Every structure is written in structure tokens, then in C-alpha cells.
Amino acid sequence: DVKVTQSSRYLVKRTGEKVFLECVQDMDHENMFWYRQDPGLGLRLIYFSYDVKMKEKGDIPEGYSVSREKKERFSLILESASTNQTSMYLCASSLFGGWGISDFGEGSWLTVV
Amino acid sequence: ELKVEQNPLFLSMQEGKNYTIYCNYSTTSDRLYWYRQDPGKSLESLFVLLSNGAVKQEGRLMASLDTKARLSTLHITAAVHDLSATYFCAVGYTNAGKSTFGDGTTLTVKP
Numbered sequence: 001d002v003k004v005t006q007s008s009r010y011l012v013k014r015t016g017e018k019v020f021l022e023c024v025q026d027m028d029h030e031n032m033f034w035y036r037q038d039p040g041l042g043l044r045l046i047y048f049s050y051d052v053k054m055k056e057k058g059d060i061p062e063g064y065s066v067s068r069e070k071k072e073r074f075s076l077i078l079e080s081a082s083t084n085q086t087s088m089y090l091c092a093s094s095l096f097g098g099w100g101i102s103d104f105g106e107g108s109w110l111t112v113v
Numbered sequence: 114e115l116k117v118e119q120n121p122l123f124l125s126m127q128e129g130k131n132y133t134i135y136c137n138y139s140t141t142s143d144r145l146y147w148y149r150q151d152p153g154k155s156l157e158s159l160f161v162l163l164s165n166g167a168v169k170q171e172g173r174l175m176a177s178l179d180t181k182a183r184l185s186t187l188h189i190t191a192a193v194h195d196l197s198a199t200y201f202c203a204v205g206y207t208n209a210g211k212s213t214f215g216d217g218t219t220l221t222v223k224p
Contacts, residue, residue: 033211042216043156043201058211090155100146100161100205100212107155 003027006091006105013112019078021108023091032074033092033101034058034066043090049074081112115140117204119215126192126222134187134218136202145185146212147176148201156201192222 004025013019025032033048035058045058047066055066063085067075074093078085091105116139126132136145144163148156160169162178162185169176173196175188185202199219205212 031211043214045211048211056211092156094212100144100203102146102158102161104148104156104158 003103004091004093004105006089006108008108009106010109011111013081013110015082015112017078017081017112019081019110019112021076021078021089021091021110023074023076023105024072025074025091025093025103026072027093027095027103028071029093029095029103030071031094032068033094034064034074034076035090035092036060036087037090037107038087046076046089078110081110083112086110086112115204115206115213117202117213117215119200119202119218122216122218124218124220126189126220128193128222128224129191131191132189134189134200134220136185136187136215138183138185138202138204138213140206141180141183142204142206144205145178146203146205147185147187148203150199150201150217152198159200189220192220194222194224196220197222 007022031050034046035043044060046064049055049068065077089108092101094101118137146161147159150156160176165180167178173190178185199217201217203212203214
């Protein structure tokens with residue numbers, strides 16, 4: 001019953017490395033989202049996409065970029081990882097963006113050293 | 114600015130007791146979600162509430178929505194340890210393209 005899959009669950013990367021976090025959904029949803037979650041800061045939206053090749057900045061886009069070449073896949077890219085990007089990253093999808101999120105991925109724990 | 118406020122943020126309760134978590138939001142919404150998150154895990158959707166007066170129940174959890182008051186509640190009945198988790202509400206706005214989350218309520222149920 002897989003719906004939203006984040007292929008990398010636990011990563012350790014060095015400062016300055018380029019990091020790719022991949023997310024795939026199998027529900028034919030239009031909208032996909034990337035959040036990060038840090039203790040005491042709740043969920044913060046990084047980027048979202050409402051269609052293939054379309055993207056919108058969320059609340060904290062600095063230091064990140066995204067790619068959506070196919071409807072089912074939404075990638076988060078850290079061009080040059082920094083220690084303050086150590087966090088849990090959550091991918092999510094929804095049929096319509098403003099309707100709320102029905103499905104989250106399992107999360108990717110990234111540590112930057 | 115769209116705001117979603119949950120209270121309390123931390124809740125410690127005894128097994129067998131009842132309690133309510135509140136979720137206030139600032140602008141008319143199209144739908145409201147409640148999620149559960151266990152430590153180290155992702156969020157799991159519990160309920161989606163679509164209209165004024167909507168009530169959903171599963172097990173010891175019951176969620177309701179009052180769109181006129183811009184308030185949703187998550188009521189816990191006869192709490193058990195397995196309900197210990199963080200609960201988030203989130204509000205969806207069709208024209209916004211995204212939903213807005215509350216800060217979460219961390220519930221600890223003690224024997």
C-alpha cells in the first residue's frame with residue numbers, strides 16, 4: 001500500500017556536498033511538497049509544486065532547489081549542504097494543493113557534518 | 114497572514130481521563146486535517162473535516178469542526194498510553210495551493 005516513498009531514509013553528508021532527496025508518489029496527485037521539521041519549530045514548507053515543471057517557494061526556500069520533471073517525482077536539492085540543514089525532511093502529496101495533505105512520506109533524516 | 118494556533122502545546126494526562134485539544138484558525142477554510150506523529154516517524158492523517166458541524170470519530174479520538182468559530186477540537190476519551198504522540202491540525206485553503214499547520218500538541222499519557 002505504498003503511496004509516498006522517500007528513497008533515502010538516513011543520510012550523512014559533508015559540508016559543501018550536493019545532496020539529492022527523492023520523493024515518488026503513486027496516487028497521480030497534482031501537488032507535491034517538501035517540508036523540514038526541527039524540534040520546537042514545527043513543520044516548515046520549503047517548496048511545493050502544483051504541476052510538472054512548476055514550483056513555488058514556501059516559507060524557507062533559501063539554500064534549496066527542487067525539480068519536478070515527472071508528475072510522480074519531486075526532488076529536493078541542497079546545492080551546497082551546510083550544518084544548519086541537518087533536519088528531518090518530509091515529502092507529501094495531495095490531489096489539490098489547497099485541500100490539505102492526505103499523505104506524507106516516511107521522512108528522510110539528513111545529518112550534515 | 115494565515116495562522117493556525119493549537120493549544121495546549123504540551124499535555125500530560127493520566128490514563129482513563131478525558132481531554133480536548135483545540136485548533137483555532139484565522140481565515141475561512143475549505144477543510145481541516147488532524148494528523149498524528151509518533152517520535153521519529155512521519156505524520157499520519159487521522160481525520161479530514163469538510164463542513165461546519167462535521168464530526169469524525171475513531172476509537173478514543175473524536176474530531177469536530179465549527180467553521181463559524183473557526184475552531185476544531187480533538188477530544189480524547191479515556192486516554193491510554195498508546196495515544197501518546199504529537200497531534201497536528203492543518204487548514205486547507207483552495208486558492209492558497211498549500212495548507213497551514215499548527216505547531217502541534219505533544220500528548221503524554223501516564224499510567
